[in-house]
Amino acid sequence: MRVTLYAPDIAREAYPGQFVHIFMPPEHRDHMLPRPFSIFGTNRHTGELAVLFEIVGRGTALLAGTDPGSSWRLLGPLGRGFPVLQPGSLLVAGGMGIAPLAFLAASTTIPRTLIYGARTADQLVCPRENLELPGLTVYEVTDDGSRGEKGTAVDLFSRLVEGAGAVFACGPRPMLAAVRSISNRAGIEAWISVEERMACGIGACLGCVVPADGGYKQVCRDGPVFRAGEVIIDE
Amino acid sequence: MRVTLYAPDIAREAYPGQFVHIFMPPEHRDHMLPRPFSIFGTNRHTGELAVLFEIVGRGTALLAGTDPGSSWRLLGPLGRGFPVLQPGSLLVAGGMGIAPLAFLAASTTIPRTLIYGARTADQLVCPRENLELPGLTVYEVTDDGSRGEKGTAVDLFSRLVEGAGAVFACGPRPMLAAVRSISNRAGIEAWISVEERMACGIGACLGCVVPADGGYKQVCRDGPVFRAGEVIIDE
Amino acid sequence: MNETKEQPQNEPELKINLGGIILNSPILAASGPLGYGHEYRELINFDPFGGIIVKGISLEPWSGNPPPRLAETASGMLNAVGLQNPGLVQFMEKDLPLLRDAGPKLIVNIIGCTPDQYTGVASRLDRAGGIDGLEINISCPNIKAGGMAFGTDPRSTYRVVSAVRRKTKLPLLVKLSPNVTDISIIARAAEEGGADAISLINTLSGMLIDIDQKKPLLGNTFGGLSGPAIMPVALRMVWQVAGEVKIPILGMGGINSADDALQFIMAGARAVALGTGLFYNPGLAESIKTGLVKYMRKNNINTLGQIEGIAR
Amino acid sequence: MNETKEQPQNEPELKINLGGIILNSPILAASGPLGYGHEYRELINFDPFGGIIVKGISLEPWSGNPPPRLAETASGMLNAVGLQNPGLVQFMEKDLPLLRDAGPKLIVNIIGCTPDQYTGVASRLDRAGGIDGLEINISCPNIKAGGMAFGTDPRSTYRVVSAVRRKTKLPLLVKLSPNVTDISIIARAAEEGGADAISLINTLSGMLIDIDQKKPLLGNTFGGLSGPAIMPVALRMVWQVAGEVKIPILGMGGINSADDALQFIMAGARAVALGTGLFYNPGLAESIKTGLVKYMRKNNINTLGQIEGIAR
Numbered sequence A, B: 001m002r003v004t005l006y007a008p009d010i011a012r013e014a015y016p017g018q019f020v021h022i023f024m025p026p027e028h029r030d031h032m033l034p035r036p037f038s039i040f041g042t043n044r045h046t047g048e049l050a051v052l053f054e055i056v057g058r059g060t061a062l063l064a065g066t067d068p069g070s071s072w073r074l075l076g077p078l079g080r081g082f083p084v085l086q087p088g089s090l091l092v093a094g095g096m097g098i099a100p101l102a103f104l105a106a107s108t109t110i111p112r113t114l115i116y117g118a119r120t121a122d123q124l125v126c127p128r129e130n131l132e133l134p135g136l137t138v139y140e141v142t143d144d145g146s147r148g149e150k151g152t153a154v155d156l157f158s159r160l161v162e163g164a165g166a167v168f169a170c171g172p173r174p175m176l177a178a179v180r181s182i183s184n185r186a187g188i189e190a191w192i193s194v195e196e197r198m199a200c201g202i203g204a205c206l207g208c209v210v211p212a213d214g215g216y217k218q219v220c221r222d223g224p225v226f227r228a229g230e231v232i233i234d235e
Numbered sequence C, D: 001m002n003e004t005k006e007q008p009q010n011e012p013e014l015k016i017n018l019g020g021i022i023l024n025s026p027i028l029a030a031s032g033p034l035g036y037g038h039e040y041r042e043l044i045n046f047d048p049f050g051g052i053i054v055k056g057i058s059l060e061p062w063s064g065n066p067p068p069r070l071a072e073t074a075s076g077m078l079n080a081v082g083l084q085n086p087g088l089v090q091f092m093e094k095d096l097p098l099l100r101d102a103g104p105k106l107i108v109n110i111i112g113c114t115p116d117q118y119t120g121v122a123s124r125l126d127r128a129g130g131i132d133g134l135e136i137n138i139s140c141p142n143i144k145a146g147g148m149a150f151g152t153d154p155r156s157t158y159r160v161v162s163a164v165r166r167k168t169k170l171p172l173l174v175k176l177s178p179n180v181t182d183i184s185i186i187a188r189a190a191e192e193g194g195a196d197a198i199s200l201i202n203t204l205s206g207m208l209i210d211i212d213q214k215k216p217l218l219g220n221t222f223g224g225l226s227g228p229a230i231m232p233v234a235l236r237m238v239w240q241v242a243g244e245v246k247i248p249i250l251g252m253g254g255i256n257s258a259d260d261a262l263q264f265i266m267a268g269a270r271a272v273a274l275g276t277g278l279f280y281n282p283g284l285a286e287s288i289k290t291g292l293v294k295y296m297r298k299n300n301i302n303t304l305g306q307i308e309g310i311a312r
């Protein structure tokens, strides 16, 4: 579901790949930890900020159940997002990984391509109008062929990677691992956005780490967007 | 606040002095225990049941915050209520103790008297129309005289007890203790409704006890209404 | 008749063997919350329960602690019932007859302040008939050892378990207290003493303060913490003990859903017991049973043995 | 000037002495959640904090545990950060200078696997300047004693505390692990070893299982349970220890409101520390401070000493 929030301070500063922490409503003391969500879009004029999320557990269910017009406590924008897009960039989104990439795609009008994959058509949750953008070519792909091409985002990526300016990916770990190694082989610079369970969201608690050469990196502070070579992602 | 619930099975069976267990909404896992509330009234024709409660903590705040039309899980009617009223009965309610006594008062039309006390006028929360009953004489009393007589329910009770048929009381412990000893001295049979923290509500867990001669009584099963002599209530 | 058909899936089998007690379902009622069962029997369907563990029984009646005995805590509760019970004689005369035909297997939780008190209860229940197993609650204060609970010391544990073992042929569960530094040595002592299964966990010791009254909220100052709040601790202890003993484990502590129950089984529990969750939802056993069957069907699991301890 | 006036009420005094450290407020940040403070300093006002306890520092850098390191539980959380830290040298060069002028008193939590590692950190911090106290975390595995945590055994506790005591004149807090049978003997051993205050409690050991993956949710299998779920256990331990030692207690475990903080103080704590509550509400210290002042005004209390341990 897509939720629009009035948060002018965050909307003003945020750039693609950053995220917000959404705190649980205070009457839900059984949930102590805030939930991180990528910023799906901002409108600096209206002060609005959008997130796109799916219900996967109790926290997202609670958030989805709040009445329109309620207020949520927010912290953000957090983390290090994507670098500025170069012409010919290739964006690869798996499932909910579309959220930061839709924001990234909307940040420019230079020619760029988006591969948007999911298991089935109804998991391609991003509203179509958010991807109808000048200069953006969109390829949809589903495992069962229920929308777009049949196959995986990685299949399509392997075919389209050649000659891409740079790669920007967000999605499940195995997808990121594949994108990483394919880009590497093709000698193309790739950026990936990684998820990990979080507590503070600001780099203090050392809870959200991802393995990297010579130790761990913090997803909330050093990422969530990393150069693909910076972190170790198991296939 | 007064809440009306559609619960035909409970409304059909309940009699004054009994209570219902209201379970917390399932998304509030931080509250494991149901909350007991006296039955304030029933309407067997419409299948409705009313409770009257005040916000004293997190549970009552949550319940008060639910939207009209929501459903609550209920268990009841529970416990042993009041015996049938005799002519000339004297009912003594302190604060929220009015809930079961209003139901008791409404159960008959024989002449009976209700003393209804609280600290201040705004703590006399029972809607006036619920106490405008044929044959019922109502005396209001507040500590600060902001409504009715100035003083306590116990002061008034001491003056009115002489010649009462029987006494029925619900309210704070010190009030119950005073009612108990005054009735005892006057040689008048008294029934009191006692509160204790509860879990099961049905007599299984032994959590809700009140001291009695030769051991403990369970408020939820042996009570909440006891003969005043049956239990030990500290002043 | 040569059509290719989907293989008809076997109906999931919930039957398990808990230390010699054959239960139709791996879901039990934990000792305490249900009392002696009568009251709940009128309220809920007992069928989803493989077994009922009744509230602790001592040789003589125990009066229990002064009220308040209950308090709610964040995702849990404290109780300081203090093992109030009517004593062995009244239990056998009044409660036991009402329970014998309840359906689920019947396990009696036994308590005492000396090994003799435990064996006194055990030997009489051994001859009572209609009882399928005993559960020794070793969280009681050991009077001879200065009041430290039997269950906090491996030697006292061994002594009381082996003493009871000599007095009964009934399957013997030993219920451990979590308020210890090393649960594994206590569990091993119970196994060496002759336990047929280990029940884990009893409540964590805790308290709350009433800041208006400026005194402890419970009449007894301390009470036992139970409910979802303690589940991670319970699961950790099941995991630790499953690596140490060969006898099966009855897991409990905060179980409130089929997913919770599955976590216990995957950590190494043979069966699970429900306590505080029954206050939250008296119909919990039924919904957990439904959830387990659904899970097993979906994952093509025929017996819970296939996933017992699988996360290890 | 002869009008009768309402007696002007004294402004409540929040200043306290925690084992020789004078704090302007009884609210501290617990070791861990805040890291080394920089990040939070940009986010929240540090004024309501009387002290900041920074994350555990060891002689050499520790890499910590593999992810996932965090999991939410009912009214709590598990963490298995595994005491990742940059080591003493980097802490002194990079983090300490940024913290010295933060406002609140600065307490450094120290960790090690042998008494020598603890004393190595302590003696260097003793000379570093700008540090107001040390907190020894004795939940670390004692390598010489087969990996059982120092804090689970009174002798190891005494040994490590007294060794550190000899190396520093700084006020010394000793932080106890709650995963023990008898917290009082550990607290006494710390006091005898020379502690100036006792910090209570560290996290309870716990775990969760991911039933889809059929394996423990945390990379390290076990983690530490914190948050409101554990508050009744923490409060009980504060109560027990306050009856056993003469030195002051820093209470923590699940504090999430001024009322929670008051419960700890009434149980016998001199001051309180916030951990998990800061994740729930980064502005928690401020709201607790406001709540304490309000409570003190309403109840005509001038210093918290008037209610310290009053529920006992």
Ligand SMILES: Cc1cc2nc3c(=O)[nH]c(=O)nc-3n(C[C@H](O)[C@H](O)[C@H](O)COP(=O)(O)OP(=O)(O)OC[C@H]3O[C@@H](n4cnc5c(N)ncnc54)[C@H](O)[C@@H]3O)c2cc1C
Residues within 6 Å of the ligand: A019, A035, A036, A037, A038, A039, A051, A052, A053, A054, A055, A056, A057, A058, A059, A060, A061, A096, A099, A100, A194, A195, A196, A197, A198, A224, D072
């Ligand atoms: C930087 C970042 C950006 C994210 N952006 C989005 C987004 O735009 N849209 C969206 O739908 N989701 C996003 N997520 C994931 C989202 O945070 C989780 O789905 C959410 O926290 C789950 O909360 P829950 O209480 O419903 O689930 P829980 O009941 O806590 O868990 C359910 C499932 O969600 C997974 N999960 C829990 N916490 C996290 C987490 N922090 N990161 C990843 N998985 C988690 C668990 O592994 C589990 O399988 C993002 C996560 C991160 C770290």
Ligand SMILES: Cc1cc2nc3c(=O)[nH]c(=O)nc-3n(C[C@H](O)[C@H](O)[C@H](O)COP(=O)(O)OP(=O)(O)OC[C@H]3O[C@@H](n4cnc5c(N)ncnc54)[C@H](O)[C@@H]3O)c2cc1C
Residues within 6 Å of the ligand: B019, B035, B036, B037, B038, B039, B051, B052, B053, B054, B055, B056, B057, B058, B059, B060, B061, B096, B099, B100, B194, B195, B196, B197, B198, B224, C072
């Ligand atoms: C048989 C019975 C009938 C009752 N009838 C009514 C009624 O008609 N209307 C009404 O407003 N209240 C009634 N109560 C009290 C009501 O149950 C409590 O006010 C309620 O449970 C408090 O829930 P909470 O979560 O808001 O408070 P908590 O946060 O749990 O506690 C706040 C305060 O309420 C008190 N309290 C908590 N539980 C109980 C309890 N079970 N009994 C008494 N006090 C408690 C606590 O001591 C505390 O001071 C009745 C209680 C009993 C036992």
Ligand SMILES: Cc1cc2nc3c(=O)[nH]c(=O)nc-3n(C[C@H](O)[C@H](O)[C@H](O)COP(=O)(O)O)c2cc1C
Residues within 6 Å of the ligand: B199, B205, B207, C030, C031, C032, C033, C055, C056, C079, C081, C083, C109, C137, C175, C201, C202, C203, C225, C226, C227, C228, C230, C252, C253, C254, C255, C273, C274, C275, C276, C277
């Ligand atoms: C009200 C109550 C009474 C209990 N009484 C007993 C008892 O008599 N004997 C016993 O061994 N355990 C007793 N317990 C502990 C439970 O059997 C169980 O071990 C514990 O509550 C953890 O499970 P839970 O979190 O599901 O409640 C009691 C628990 C509660 C809540």
Ligand SMILES: Cc1cc2nc3c(=O)[nH]c(=O)nc-3n(C[C@H](O)[C@H](O)[C@H](O)COP(=O)(O)O)c2cc1C
Residues within 6 Å of the ligand: A199, A205, A207, D030, D031, D032, D033, D055, D056, D079, D081, D083, D109, D137, D175, D201, D202, D203, D225, D226, D227, D228, D230, D252, D253, D254, D255, D273, D274, D275, D276, D277
């Ligand atoms: C993420 C996290 C990291 C922690 N790291 C440390 C640590 O490095 N040293 C320590 O002594 N305690 C550490 N703790 C324990 C806390 O200081 C505190 O004792 C415990 O969390 C209980 O308090 P709480 O319930 O308010 O969080 C940590 C706790 C958390 C949640």
Ligand code: FES
Residues within 6 Å of the ligand: A197, A198, A199, A200, A201, A202, A203, A204, A205, A206, A207, A208, A209, A218, A219, A220, A221
């Ligand atoms: S969530 Fe705390 S460091 Fe990233």
Ligand code: FES
Residues within 6 Å of the ligand: B197, B198, B199, B200, B201, B202, B203, B204, B205, B206, B207, B208, B209, B218, B219, B220, B221
């Ligand atoms: S609430 Fe369980 S016996 Fe009364």
